Amino acid sequence: MAEATLKSTHLTEAVHEELHWVHRCRTGDETALGVMIAKHRARLIRTATNILRDRHEAEDVAQESFLKAFRELPKLRDDRAFSGYLYRICVRLCMDRLRSRRAEPQEFDRIEPSAGPAVENKLVVEKLLGMLAPDLRTTLVLREIEQLSYEEVAEIMHVPLGTVRSRLHTARERFRKLWIDAMKETS
């Protein structure tokens, strides 16, 4: 009970602190901007890397996300929604990048046999992810890699819960088929 109360107090403090910094960000205070960047940077880069599978591109997207979020801060009605808003911008920018990527033919026979099964599987999975549509890929990554709940995925992708369910089902089915085909091809 006491632990729950303590946790709740910490949560409230964190929310108040976030509100304070967002409020200062609205005035263009660079210290506040720096605090917000330091606070959300790691999560944003990690998510973008998981979706894009490219660290440098992920950093670029994270930077753009911060700039866009700060620029559009006056449009944000509720300061409490800032982190979700930032995360949503990042995911949307990642999807834009995925859409603009040129579709390349996938080959599985280039993997070095000496690389080991774990590395081999990793490369195959990365290639398979590249073969999925951006919407399906992002949903699958957010759920399976980022371990977000259906509700969180729906909020971030700005789609209804039912859409998340159906996209996830389709993505898993496609991934399953591609994976089985790839395994048959490599063996």
Add this chain to the structure above:
Amino acid sequence: MIRFGKTRYLHLRAAEQDRSLTARELRFVQRYRGRNPECEIEDSLEEQGLDALRGLAVAEEADVPSFDRRVLRRWRVQSVKQTARYWTPALCGAAVAAIALLAMLQILSAAQGPKPLSTPGTEAQRSDRPTFPDLGGGIDSVRP
């Protein structure tokens, strides 16, 4: 071969990803797999694929020392670009260029203006002769 209960099996297999199945559902899945060994092989392959996918997670802390500085620098550039002071020199330059262009066009059009009509024989001249045709006898001869 027709597989009875395939739809339910596929549904439960998808549900298995998000929740733990009840004892009854588990019994059904195991029975179905027992009856269809190829399904079991495919399922284990799929599980292997999903495990590999989950293994892709970037776990380490993204420590980028210059990241904050770069974002703040870009933020400053972006803020400056939104001010009128940033655009004033460009706007003044554009205005001067537009005035110069207009002046040049004016000078050119004045130099290449329409030529005066001075070709011999084309000027309008006053004639000494009557311009009306002679009807013979004039107007007075018509009167009684």
